[in-house]
Amino acid sequence: MTAVSADFNNDRWPDIYVAGDSTPSQLFMNERNGTFAEEGLLRGAALSENGVEQAGMGVALGDYDRDGHLDLFKTHFVDDTNVLYRNDGTGNFEDVTLAAGFGVETRYVGWGAALVDLDHDGPPDILYVTGNVYPEVERTLPAYPFRTPRVVFRNLGNGRFEELLDEAGPGIAAAHSSRGAAFGDIDNDGDVDAVIVNLNDMPSLLRNDLNSPRHWLTVKLEGRRGPAAPIGARVTVLARGIREVKETLSQSSFYAADDQRLHFGLGTASSADVEVRWLGGRMEALKAVAADQFVVIKEGRGIIARFGPGWVPKRD
Amino acid sequence: MTKGSGHHRPAARRGRQAWGEGVVTGVLWLVAVAAVFPAAANQSTAGDVIPGLLRSGDPAGALKLIDEALALVPRDVRLWTLRGLALTQLNRVDEGLEAYREALSLEPAYLPALQGAAQIEYRTRSPEAERTLERILAIDPFNAVAHAMLGTLAYDRQDCGNALGHFERADAAIRGNPHALWQVAHCLFVESRPAEAAERFAQLLEAGEFDARWADLVVFNLALSLYTAERHEQAIAALEPLASREPPERDVLALLADAYTADQQVEQAVATLRRATTAYPRDEQFYVALAALCLEHESFDLGREVIEIGLQNVPGSVRLYALRGVFHAQLGAFDQAQADFERVAQLEPQQPAAIAGLSLTLQQTGQMEQSIAILREQARLHPNDDVINLLFAQALLRDGLNDAALAEAQDALLRAVAVAPRRAMVRTELGKLYLRTDQLDEAIAHLQKAVELDPSDKTPTYHLLVALRRAGRQAEAQELVVRVRALLDEEKAAEISRNRFRLVKAEPEAERKQR
Numbered sequence: 001m002t003a004v005s006a007d008f009n010n011d012r013w014p015d016i017y018v019a020g021d022s023t024p025s026q027l028f029m030n031e032r033n034g035t036f037a038e039e040g041l042l043r044g045a046a047l048s049e050n051g052v053e054q055a056g057m058g059v060a061l062g063d064y065d066r067d068g069h070l071d072l073f074k075t076h077f078v079d080d081t082n083v084l085y086r087n088d089g090t091g092n093f094e095d096v097t098l099a100a101g102f103g104v105e106t107r108y109v110g111w112g113a114a115l116v117d118l119d120h121d122g123p124p125d126i127l128y129v130t131g132n133v134y135p136e137v138e139r140t141l142p143a144y145p146f147r148t149p150r151v152v153f154r155n156l157g158n159g160r161f162e163e164l165l166d167e168a169g170p171g172i173a174a175a176h177s178s179r180g181a182a183f184g185d186i187d188n189d190g191d192v193d194a195v196i197v198n199l200n201d202m203p204s205l206l207r208n209d210l211n212s213p214r215h216w217l218t219v220k221l222e223g224r225r226g227p228a229a230p231i232g233a234r235v236t237v238l239a240r241g242i243r244e245v246k247e248t249l250s251q252s253s254f255y256a257a258d259d260q261r262l263h264f265g266l267g268t269a270s271s272a273d274v275e276v277r278w279l280g281g282r283m284e285a286l287k288a289v290a291a292d293q294f295v296v297i298k299e300g301r302g303i304i305a306r307f308g309p310g311w312v313p314k315r316d
Numbered sequence: 317m318t319k320g321s322g323h324h325r326p327a328a329r330r331g332r333q334a335w336g337e338g339v340v341t342g343v344l345w346l347v348a349v350a351a352v353f354p355a356a357a358n359q360s361t362a363g364d365v366i367p368g369l370l371r372s373g374d375p376a377g378a379l380k381l382i383d384e385a386l387a388l389v390p391r392d393v394r395l396w397t398l399r400g401l402a403l404t405q406l407n408r409v410d411e412g413l414e415a416y417r418e419a420l421s422l423e424p425a426y427l428p429a430l431q432g433a434a435q436i437e438y439r440t441r442s443p444e445a446e447r448t449l450e451r452i453l454a455i456d457p458f459n460a461v462a463h464a465m466l467g468t469l470a471y472d473r474q475d476c477g478n479a480l481g482h483f484e485r486a487d488a489a490i491r492g493n494p495h496a497l498w499q500v501a502h503c504l505f506v507e508s509r510p511a512e513a514a515e516r517f518a519q520l521l522e523a524g525e526f527d528a529r530w531a532d533l534v535v536f537n538l539a540l541s542l543y544t545a546e547r548h549e550q551a552i553a554a555l556e557p558l559a560s561r562e563p564p565e566r567d568v569l570a571l572l573a574d575a576y577t578a579d580q581q582v583e584q585a586v587a588t589l590r591r592a593t594t595a596y597p598r599d600e601q602f603y604v605a606l607a608a609l610c611l612e613h614e615s616f617d618l619g620r621e622v623i624e625i626g627l628q629n630v631p632g633s634v635r636l637y638a639l640r641g642v643f644h645a646q647l648g649a650f651d652q653a654q655a656d657f658e659r660v661a662q663l664e665p666q667q668p669a670a671i672a673g674l675s676l677t678l679q680q681t682g683q684m685e686q687s688i689a690i691l692r693e694q695a696r697l698h699p700n701d702d703v704i705n706l707l708f709a710q711a712l713l714r715d716g717l718n719d720a721a722l723a724e725a726q727d728a729l730l731r732a733v734a735v736a737p738r739r740a741m742v743r744t745e746l747g748k749l750y751l752r753t754d755q756l757d758e759a760i761a762h763l764q765k766a767v768e769l770d771p772s773d774k775t776p777t778y779h780l781l782v783a784l785r786r787a788g789r790q791a792e793a794q795e796l797v798v799r800v801r802a803l804l805d806e807e808k809a810a811e812i813s814r815n816r817f818r819l820v821k822a823e824p825e826a827e828r829k830q831r
Contacts, residue, residue, distance in 0.1 A: 024804065042795045044782050049748070051778030053804065099752060103714035104684050122618065140617075143648025 002059045002251045006070050007234065008270060009091030012281045016231050017045065019074050020054030038287075045072060045085050045093040054080055057167035058181075062115025062124045063160060064100075066244040068236060073255075075110025075128050078144060081109050082128070099155070101160045108148045109133060112181025112254035114299025116192045120214035122242065123263070128195050131177030135234035147175035149204075150196070162288035171206040178204070183258020190216050190309040192263050215266040219274060221248055229260035230299070236279040239269035239291075241290060265293050289305040366398055373406035397429045409436050425455055445469060448558075460489035463498060476503035491708045494525045505541055514541035516551075532558060540571060548579035560589070566596055569624045573605060580813065585609060597629040600636055609641050612793045616646040634664045653677045660733050668703040675707055695728055705732035706742050713749065725749060733762075740770035747776060751783050758785045774803035 002019045009015065013030035017040075020026060021239040024046035028036035039045030046056050055077035058184050064071050069087040076082050083283040084100050085093035095105060127261065132138070138145045152168040153161035166173065180197040191210040217237065218278035223230035234247045246262040266272055274286040278299050286302060289295060296305040327567050345636045366385075369378035377765060379402040382772035396419035403412035415468035419429035427680035437445035446469055452462040467482035481502045490496035490747075517538035520529070523605050535554055540553035556570045558565065562599045569592040575806030576585035586609060592602040603626030610619030620643040654677050660670035671694050678687035690707035706726040707769050712725040729746040736742055743766035760783045766776035 024801075041778075041781065041800055042793060044785070044787060047800075051775040051800065094782075094786075098713050098715075101715075141648040143650060238465055 001057050001060075002254055004059050004061055004249060005231070005232070006061055006247045008070060008087060010069065010089055012277070014278050015091065017059065017107070017315055019059050020046075021055050022053055024053055025056050025074065027093075035182065035184070039091075041281060043092045044095065048080070048083060049095045049097055050257050054083065057068075058113045059252055059311045060113040060126065060128070061247070061249060061252050062209075063245045064124055064126075064155060066123055066242050068243045068245050070130065070247060071115070073113055073126055073128075075113050076133065078109045079095065080136075081106055082113075096159070097236075099159065099171065099253055101162060105151060105153075108151065110140060110151070111179045112152065112196070112256055114181065114183040114192075114194070114253055114258065116124070116183055116263060117155075117216075118152065118192060118210075119154070120207060120212055120216050120265040120267065121155075121157070121209060122239075122244075122265050122267035123157045124155040124244075124311060125155045126161060127172075127183070127194060128153070129178035129181045135177075138298075145175070147177050149173050149175050150178065171204065174204070176201055180255040181253050182256040182258050183253065185218060185261065185263060188257075188294070188307070188309065188311045190218070192259075192277060214268065215226065215270055216264060216292050217266055217272055217274075217289060218261045218294045219276075220261040220262045220294065220296045221278075222296060222304070224299045230279050232279050234243055235262050235264075235266045236275040236277070237272045238274035238275070239264075239266045254257065268313060340778060363393060368401060370398070370405065373405075375402040378402045379406065391422055393419045393426050393429065396422065397432060400429065400432045404436065405711060407442065412436060425451075427452065427455055431461075434462070434465065438469070441469075441472070441542065458485070460486045464489040468496070468499060469716055471499045471503060474506075476506040478505045480507060481729040487500075492523070494523055497523070501541070505544070510541045510544035511547075513548070514538055514545055517541055536568060536571070539575070543571060543575050543578070546578070548575050548594070549577040552581075559802070563595055564591065566592070566599065569595070570601065572607070573602075576684070577609065579641065582609065582613065588734060593625070593629075600626060600630045600633045603630070604635055604639060607643070611642065614646075616643050619643045620647065630713070632658050632663070634670075637663070638667070638673060639671050641670075641677070641740065645677050650677050667699060668707075672707055675711060679711065679714065684711070687711050690717060692724075695731075699731060700735050700743060702732040702736035702739060705729065705735070706739075706745060709745055713745075722749070722753065738769055740773055740776060743769065744773070744776040747783070748779055751786075756783055758788045758830065760787065772803065772806070774800055774807065777803060 001022050003016060005014045005016045006015055008017070008027070009029065014071055015030050015033050016036065018026040022256050025041040026044050027037050027045045029039050031037055036261050037203055043096035054074070055224060056074050058075045060073040061070050062073070063069060064073070064084065065086060067089070069089040070086040071087050071177050072093065074083045081097050081103050083097045084102055086096045086195070087093055094268050109132050110128045110130050112160070113126065115126055117123065118125045120126065127150065129150050132148065135146045139223045150172045152164045152172055154164055164172070176196070176198040177200070182195045185192055186195070186205070187207060189209070191208040194206040194238040195203060196206065219235050221229050221235065222232050223233070229248045231248050231250045234245060236243055236245045244262070244264055248260055248262065249258065251257045268306050270291050271288045273289065274289050274297070276284040276297055280282065282299070284297070284299070284302065286297070289303070292309065294311060295303045296308040298304045332746050361808060366381050369375070369381070373831045378400065382395055382399045382402060384724055385394065386399065389395060398420065398458060400412045400415035400568055403409070403415055413433060416429045416433035416436070420433065423429070430448060434448040434452060435446055446466065449462045449466050452459055455574070456462070463482040467479045467486055470476070470479035470677045471480060474813040479499065480503045483496065483503070490500070497516055497520050497756065497807055501513045502518060504510070504513035517534055521534050521538060522745060524531070525696045526534070533670045534770065537556060539551045539554035542554060552575045555575065558568045559572050569588055573585050573588040573592065576588060589602050589606040589609070591608065592599070596602060603622055606622045607619045610616065610622060621642060623636050623643060627633065627640070630636060635798035637656050641653045641660065644650070644656060646655035654674060657674035657677060659672050660667055661674060664670065671690065675691050678684070678690070688711045691704065691711050694704045695708045708724040709728040709732070712721045715721065726749055728747060729742060732742040733746055745757045747766060749765035750756070750762065760780065762779040763776045764781055765772070771778070778800050781793050781800060784796065785793040
């Protein structure tokens with residue numbers, strides 16, 4: 001149902017992950033010769049922990065354990081757990097769903113999802129939207145309502161997540177039959193918000209109004225050829241000895257493209273080292289970039305612009 | 317009720333009591349006189365007369381002459397043997413046996429006396445029979461009658477492996493003997509050779525040397541053998557005439573329903589089971605079977621109704637309550653499911669299905685802590701219950717793990733493996749746990765064992781693939797990729813086949829007309 005492209009084995013070549021709906025999910029590894037080899041089963045990213053095909057819907061990409069490698073989170077149908085695959089850095093994945101604490105939530109059909117730090121404590125959290133497929137089901141099976149709430153799992157920073165049932169606010173608790181969800185800082189206040197498409201309903205805009213002393217940094221990349229974000233370029237942020245990686249993606253979640261500015265929660269760190277891997281592999285390192293700002297980094301030129309929270313883009 | 321559920325009675329148990337005695341007389345040495353007489357004739361003046369008397373049915377006269385002769389030649393082994401024969405004909409078998417034994421004390425390897433003694437010992441099921449028969453085989457290893465008798469004795473003590481070994485060397489003695497054929501067929505069935513069993517039952521049927529009641533029994537056993545040999549259509553053809561009788565026999569309906577199910581004739585299976593619930597309304601087995609079909613075809617509403625009717629007729633049935641709990645859970649009525657499972661747990665605290673149902677329902681409704689607490693207590697009460705230990709470990713693993721919970725899960729699984737070392741699922745779960753804790757050698761060992769125990773289960777195969785890959789054994793992992801793909805394809809095909817049918821309630825005539 002969703003395909004994402006990113007470099008999973010850190011060889012600087014983009015690979016492709018496809019979430020299969022009731023078929024094994026596929027991981028196409030870039031053979032660097034114009035072809036791809038499907039290795040989902042061999043690399044442990046095709047099936048559930050029990051070796052079962054799952055109804056793959058949305059996919060979130062992020063570095064949940066901040067080890068410098070891109071991990072995968074995939075949403076599924078009701079009565080099944082969503083899955084979190086930990087990447088060991090070579091493009092081989094370990095299913096850590098249960099160990100991470102996702103086994104407790106199987107009530108909803110999951111769709112769009114993101115791995116983003118919602119509270120700026122550092123490690124990326126998980127937000128996904130839900131909603132049943134068949135409106136008529138709830139008439140006979142009340143346990144399977146058509147409209148269901150959004151789900152937030154807070155990353156505890158130790159490999160485990162905890163579900164926020166009531167604490168995440170009314171926008172999360174509101175029941176809709178949602179599908180697509182795009183994530184980004186729509187009000188430029190430094191935290192990540194979400195735009196959600198709901199079936200036969202108005203879309204939702206969930207504004208995250210974080211009031212926290214914790215820090216953040218948002219990076220916008222510009223390639224040599226212009227201001228468009230170079231898809232596949234990668235940013236690694238090192239703060240207080242912890243390394244987190246993100247990649248500029250063309251799309252992820254579910255039928256959605258996120259804000260292409262890459263957001264990092266820094267916790268108590270007031271600055272971070274930033275390393276950019278541009279397309280083609282050229283590396284660019286920036287030391288001690290101050291937190292709580294948007295920075296624009298142009299390939300070969302370093303930081304070319306900085307903006308504080310509340311920044312309003314100029315109209316042409 | 318699926319194939320292999322083992323609820324059908326084994327073929328021969330139904331016939332053992334009636335046929336067992338018949339076999340005793342069916343396999344005997346016919347004439348011991350012939351073997352004794354020529355030699356005796358040269359030894360005694362009575363020798364001209366005794367055989368004639370025995371042949372003409374005058375054993376009393378023969379005995380008188382034998383005793384007179386023995387007074388003159390008391391150590392004549394042949395005369396003692398003839399005495400045994402005469403006494404046996406007079407139905408004085410104990411004295412007959414004594415006479416044979418006297419002969420054997422004089423000449424231990426004297427075959428006619430051994431045969432006479434063995435015959436009586438076999439007929440009276442004396443503990444000495446087997447030893448005597450083995451002595452005969454030591455002298456005459458191809459003695460078909462001795463093998464036949466030893467086969468029957470082994471059959472009597474339900475040692476079918478041994479029985480078949482002897483029957484195979486007793487062909488000449490048992491050919492045309494329906495009693496022995498019955499035993500051979502039964503033993504073939506017991507020894508998991510159903511196709512050969514079916515062949516023998518079919519031969520038995522062709523021989524037709526029995527009354528109608530026994531003919532029905534043979535047909536039933538033939539059908540059961542065919543069903544077990546997965547020749548479902550032939551099993552159905554054999555059973556349908558039996559099932560058409562009124563009232564239908566319970567076992568016949570049960571087997572026919574299973575055969576229809578196995579042959580994908582869902583409609584006929586349902587009809588047969590409905591008929592069975594009408595004919596035997598107090599038999600929970602048929603409600604369970606009907607509900608199982610509903611479950612398989614995801615017709616949960618109908619399944620719940622079937623169970624409701626069952627509970628009206630078999631109130632207090634633990635199995636029916638447990639099944640209703642399953643249907644409630646499938647229909648999302650978790651409170652009612654929980655109530656049913658709690659009732660089952662109350663009625664039968666040892667019933668692992670209830671604990672399983674209850675704990676899974678609690679997990680489904682987000683009450684993981686409560687589920688774990690129940691399972692922890694059950695594991696404490698039943699430390700040697702592999703199912704409880706497995707469920708407990710699975711719940712801990714599902715909850716996510718800290719080190720203490722990991723150790724607790726590992727302990728539970730090790731207990732389960734110790735109790736049920738051949739249960740693939742337990743091995744799989746332990747292998748997964750070791751995989752999680754990076755103990756790759758242990759993980760691979762348990763997962764390989766699980767795959768060996770159940771090659772059709774893709775879960776251990778998939779985890780073994782992952783473990784081998786992580787251990788750097790890429791070539792082996794690559795081989796398993798092919799295997800997992802094949803298993804997934806097989807599962808998909810099975811699912812498509814299952815989903816060909818949905819069971820629905822018939823629309824009442826009045827409603828149909830109104831519509």
